[in-house]
Amino acid sequence: MTNGEAAPRPSRQALIGAALLAAGRPVAARELAAVLGLDEEVMQHELQTFSGVLEAADLGFRVEMVAGGYRLVVPGEVAAQLSPLLAPPPLPPLSSAALEVLAVIxxxxxxxxxxxxxxxxxxxxxxxxxxxxxxxxxxGRSDAVGQPLLYGTTERFLVEFGLGGLGDLPPLDGADFSHLLRG
Known part of the structure; x- marks a missing residue:
């Protein structure tokens, strides 16, 4: 960049990767499309292309869709080898009682x-x-006497369980779902 030359513009793929890395949270395709000035359908295609590029290059991370958005993640087999570098240490597993309450909610x-x-x-x-x-x-609060608090799940719940939305919850059939919690 000499003599007033402009820096080359980053590619769409570079911008998508940087956005997913920097956001630190799942980012919806429509949000990315708005930031990059693209149609949402074009952004969906770009995200699929970016995901394929990462997979083909075997770079040690991939795109995952959770909680209605996309994020970069390190696959389990790679993360296992890097565990000494990863922080913070995982939280202890939830108790059976906590998992039951979480399931009810x-x-x-x-x-x-x-x-x-x-x-x-x-x-x-x-x-x-x-x-x-x-x-x-x-x-919120219930309309019942005393207006007790109402509880619901969070976006983090969706992320921790790898769910795109509540519609992705497994059907209730008496199975043990404790293995689904990642941390």
Missing amino acids: AYRQPVTRAEIEAMRGGSASTVVTLQERELVKVV
Whole structure:
């Protein structure tokens, strides 16, 4: 860049990769399209192309769609070898009681603590732990007497379970879903 030459403009692929890396959260295709001045359909195609480029180049990360957006992730087989470099250390696994409460909230939201306790037949005290881990949040108040708090899941819940949305929850059939939580 001498004599007033302009720097070359980054390619769409470079901008997409940089956006997904820098955002630190899932980014919706429509949001990327707006930032890059593209039609959403064109952006979907560009995201698919970018994903294919990463896969073909075997660079140690890939594009994943979660929580209604796209993000860059390190596949499990690569992350396992890099675990000493990755921070923070994973949180301890959720207890069975916490997983039960989380399942009730995920499938029945919005739901009050009393409703959770009635469905579980026991305490819903783990709601606090789930809130601390940002898996559930208060989403409003019920019209019932005393206007109890209503709980629902968060975007982080979707990300941690690798779900695109609540419609991706597995059907209830009595199976154990504790293995789905990644951290």
